[in-house]
Amino acid sequence: MVQLRTENDLLGQKQLPADALWGIHTARAIENFPIMKQTVHQELVKAYGEVKLACAQTNNALGFWKNKEKGAAIEQAAFEMSQGLLNEHIVVDSLQGGAGTSTNMNVNEVLANRALLLLNQQPGNYDLVSPLNDINLHQSTNDTYPTALKVAAIRLLRLLEQNVLALQEAFQQKEKEFAPIVKIGRTQLQDAVLTTLGREMGAYAEAFNRDRWRIYKCEERLRVVNLGGTAIGTGLGAPKQFIFRVLDKLRDNTNIGLARSENLVDGTLNTDVFVEVSGILKACASNLLKISNDLRLMSSGPHAGLGEINLPELQAGSSIMPGKVNPVIPEAVAQVAIKVMGNDQIITQASSSGNLELNQFLPLIAHSLLESVDLLKEACNLFTEKCVSGITANEKKCRAQVNNSTATVTALMPAIGYNKCDEILKIARQHELSIKEASLKSGFLNEEEFEQLITPEAVCRLGH
Template identity: 80%
Template sequence: MVNTREESDFIGKKQIPADALWGIHTARAVENFPISGQKVHPALIKAYGDVKLACAQTNSALGFWEDNTKAEAIEKAAFEMSQGLLNEHILVDAMQGGAGTSTNMNVNEVLANRALQIMDKALGDYQLVSPLDDINLHQSTNDTYPTALKVAAIRLLRELEQNLLNLQEAFQQKEKEFAHIVKIGRTQLQDAVLTTLGREMSAYAEALNRDRWRIYKCEERLRVINLSGTAIGTGLGAPKQFIFRVVDKLRENTNIGLARSENLIDGTQNVDVFVEVSGILKACATNLLKISNDLRLLSSGPHAGFGEINLPQLQAGSSIMPGKVNPVIPEAVAQSAIKVMGNDQIVAQACSTGNLELNQFMPLIAHSFLESIDLLKNASKLFNEKCVSGISANEKVCRTHVNNSTATITALVPAVGYARCSEIIKLVENNGLSIKEAALKSGHLTAEEYDNLVTPEAVCRLGN
């Protein structure tokens, strides 16, 4: 037999495991929302701990609890949650009705019971520490949930920015390493003009630099919060001193430049900032998808494809084809990027379908938004460490392509003219010669002149 305790709410009574830190509201939510099988994001739980800690500290400083022992226990419990020590007790599904009320109540119950534990009191003794009257004092789901989401997002975005910086630097290293390698540049997947492998890598680095800067600026967009607005942004039930002080305390605790929204009504009902930042995440995803597909093309083969670069070999690629090695990291990065693009559409639709004073779809917004940051954060780290940093160039293949491709002819036009270049192409086609062999046979260029026209410096020079 499992020992239980009885708890009650507006709907009725329910038996709860005696040693559970959660209570009746959590139990009902677990029963009502067996949807995704995915828990609330750990970063959101930790951020919720920060929010509850700031609220508890503010309420304590304002003298709303005469019992210092209770106040200290609540603060300690909230601090533990902010450190990720109580994550296992947040049981509700990430997908839930009620604009996040189930998450907030799960948090409230866990903190109340953890405070009771700290005080060496019986779990469920809500006359001493109440999930609603104490832990949720001067708060609502509608201001604590979006605030916790923004704190969690800012922290994850900081990690993403660092990972993108590392990936950018990895491409910059390859830019230097491959600066001397002349190769065929392609447009519409057809041979176009000469470039260098280093310049190709530099373009990837520059794209990631833009992503890193845009993501850095996202913190400015997310730092405005509606904490203290309570239900709809009017601050109903919260004293003025709490409203004026609680955001300052949260800013101090988190070391994030948080600011209270000047219009708490707007800050509660409108969540378009998540659409804006999600769009920036989508932009990053498009770059990662493009780069990963380019690397797959450039490494294709290895004997019947482009074969101009070699990716690190990580695992056997086939259960039937011996010796086949697939570009698994770029493939994983590409799939992560596609998922982020899908999440962006989810976030946009969920944010646009809020009604009147509140967006009821905050759980979906939070789940999709934080998942996108996680996917980009993890994919960019993986891309750097298991792929880009280990890329090597196949110089022989690049040189062969240059010597055999009609794209090289364009580099000769400034020296001998369009008409003579056309003659050289005919020699190539009619005699099976390489571009260099045909150019020398035509008598229009010497070997030294030809070589000077296809050096890394020549093909990268801005203008003629």
């Protein structure tokens, strides 16, 4: 038979499993928010542990707990949460009403009960360690939740930056590898001028270089927090010494250059920083979508399409068409990009829909923002490891297209002029010849001169 304990709150009583580390507030949240069937992001939980640890250390240093064993147990419980050791006990749904109060209370109850266990007491003995009077001492959901969210976002963004850098470097490697390969450059999907495959890969690398730099700069936006502001940024119920010292502890514990908002009310009621960061994530998603689609086009066919490059073959592409292999990694990356763009719209709407002194939709902002960073982190790693690093060039196909395309005529203009190029095009059409064959037949160029005009150096030269 399951052992039970009884807890009380403003609304009455509830019976809970006797050994549960969460309490009555969490139990009500479980009942009220069966929405996503997905618990709070694990990095947010760990960051919440770091916030609670900094608060506990500050309260201990200021002597608010006369019982030193109790203070040490609270610190130890918070430390364990910061290390991810208590994640399984944070059971509330990631989407919830109350601006994150359910998450904060779940954290408070788990830390209180874990501290009680460390003191050889039973869970629920809140006269000794209280979720509200001790764990939440000098705090509010209003300041702890957004602070934890910013810490979690910074941690994940640092990982994303490294993955974007790896993707950038993979394209830079292909830039060097494919530098000698001349190919057709296209505009509006039509043959335009000659370029090199390496030059194309280099342009992709530059896009991700900008993404990496923008993501790195996100930390500057997110490092300003409102911890110590308690209710709506007023600092209500918190002594000045706590307000001025707690952030020092959090900064030291996290090794993040956190700064207290100069205006704690602004730091509490305005969430535009999350919109800004989400916009930067959307820019990265935009590049991923464009470039993944480009690779799909360049590898299309492979026999009846462009076929300029070969993507790594990872799995059979059809249950009915033998031999078909699909570009599954670029397709997966594209879907991640679309999802991140959707999340950006959600974050924008949620941020602008906040009312007065607090944004009630912070849980939705948190869920969407951290999900976007996670998705981009995994997509960039997948793109690098299972696609870009394994791309090979179909050099013969590229050369055949150069020989046959009208785009090649443009490369001849500096040497023979527009009118003679026009004559070569007429010869090619009239006699059904390649551009190279028509050029030689025209007598305007010999083979050596033609080849010299379509070398990688010639087509990449800036100006004449």
